[in-house]
């Protein structure tokens with residue numbers, strides 16, 4: 001890695017100030033100086049017409065859904081999950097997984113993300129070559145990535161209430177007959193990754209990703225926590241994304257899932273609670289006291305009708321908020337600019353006091369510093385500061401989002417679509433410049449993805465047809481959970497309308 005100097009950049013957060021020269025040595029920001037104060041070193045990039053920001057941190061994504069873009073609409077999470085994580089998935093080669101992983105990595109890079117956190121499903125049968133292929137894809141395209149493979153030891157269809165009552169016994173027996181890779185074997189691989197791919201030392205690292213409390217036995221959850229503690233690794237898990245899951249907590253644990261996780265000693269710093277849509281003031285106090293982060297995924301929460309997180313109340317309590325996109329099967333896009341703008345837009349539907357609405361800078365903070373803190377990487381990424389990793393994005397100031405220029409952050413959040421991205425640097429390496437990814441042949445990868453998809457499409461359709469018998473019982477469970485009481489002080493998350 002060489003030295004690079006970005007000259008005369010407009011820095012996010014320093015927008016009214018001077019043009020700045022950014023000196024990069026190897027993987028770090030070595031110096032920041034008013035333009036001209038020091039001679040440039042190494043490769044010089046003219047950044048005089050660029051807004052330079054810390055790269056976005058997409059704290060939550062599922063690359064295993066990438067061949068499923070555009071296939072689903074109008075189904076709540078618990079129904080659509082059957083399609084994106086079927087018990088008998090489409091068999092894939094390692095190359096197909098490699099290309100699959102790059103599909104969203106490319107989109108993430110093009111949306112200004114320099115870090116992507118991937119929770120890749122490897123169930124029901126773990127194939128080590130798939131895990132290696134995904135790591136390799138991130139290595140090759142240059143993005144910083146934390147890759148976890150979904151850890152759970154209770155099948156999805158057993159992770160909700162009323163299953164015995166609503167599933168025909170024969171169907172349940174068929175589902176129970178599926179024998180996945182033993183959870184212990186998956187944990188063994190997790191341990192190997194924990195040893196060899198710590199994210200504070202590896203650009204492509206490992207994150208512990210227990211799927212959700214209700215999808216894990218308590219002992220298994222504790223084992224994932226111990227693994228993270230032993231290796232000082234970040235953790236992410238889905239918690240109370242939907243009303244159905246709030247009901248599940250009450251029925252399974254007699255409390256919210258947040259209270260349950262707290263009793264298990266699971267809630268700590270460097271632990272991201274993904275979604276956290278349906279919760280109460282008491283849950284917010286529990287999370288705040290624990291130092292865990294929450295993560296807003298507004299785009300998917302809207303698309304699946306799950307609801308809207310009470311972000312202001314969380315910030316009031318001192319909780320760190322990060323942002324994510326979620327899987328492309330559910331939400332089509334790994335576009336972090338959308339996640340940031342959706343946060344700033346949709347959070348204005350909460351509450352009547354405009355002074356308390358989430359602002360563009362707050363959404364930007366969640367996508368940068370908030371994301372870094374959730375991963376325990378706040379000393380390395382999420383800010384433009386001397387000594388931090390050189391993970392930067394540069395947007396042209398001469399295109400429509402920024403003309404005329406009044407407030408770079410607001411215009412980035414509300415108007416930039418990604419078409420103005422000119423430069424992306426990760427770990428001191430230029431990975432995107434002037435419309436092109438520099439380390440991989442994007443056009444060739446997209447062509448190959450189309451060919452693979454054409455080959456797989458009939459098998460995907462057949463898998464979807466095989467899932468059909470599950471839908472009626474899930475619909476009944478979903479309907480029952482909509483009527484089941486939850487804590488009366490749960491923050492409103494959806495508009496309730498009379499039919």
Ligand SMILES: Nc1nc2[nH]cnc2c(=O)[nH]1
Pocket residue numbers: 062077085211212238241300326327330
């Ligand atoms: N949105 C969402 N996606 C998932 N992918 C795997 N599990 C989940 C989940 O609980 N929620």
